Amino acid sequence: MMDKVAEIDLWYMKQFARFLEKMEQTKDVDGHSLLQNSMIVYGSGNADGNRHTHVNLPVILAGDGGGTLTTGRYAKFGGVPMSNLLLSMVDRLGVSGVERHGDSTGRLAGI
Numbered sequence: 001m002m003d004k005v006a007e008i009d010l011w012y013m014k015q016f017a018r019f020l021e022k023m024e025q026t027k028d029v030d031g032h033s034l035l036q037n038s039m040i041v042y043g044s045g046n047a048d049g050n051r052h053t054h055v056n057l058p059v060i061l062a063g064d065g066g067g068t069l070t071t072g073r074y075a076k077f078g079g080v081p082m083s084n085l086l087l088s089m090v091d092r093l094g095v096s097g098v099e100r101h102g103d104s105t106g107r108l109a110g111i
Contacts, residue, residue, distance in 0.1 A: 040063050
């Protein structure tokens with residue numbers, strides 16, 4: 001069963017990679033790629049599908065957020081809520097007045 005799950009996960013990752021490649025190849029109105037002007041979250045709501053845990057979620061944040069993200073790296077954030085990432089993304093979109101989201105405990109520094 002684990003081999004089948006790995007095969008399915010690999011298929012989804014290949015599709016995600018193709019999507020990102022198309023985003024990189026497509027120019028936005030400002031001349032930058034769509035990927036550079038985007039923030040795309042890809043991951044799972046469960047870290048362990050058997051136990052349905054939602055800590056240590058494997059998440060990819062792709063794109064450059066219009067130059068607001070530090071890209072090309074792996075980062076660990078020590079079990080902070082996923083909603084902290086979402087708050088930090090909202091800030092980069094220029095949205096003001098959003099103080100909390102779900103179980104957030106603050107903004108995620110260093111993205």
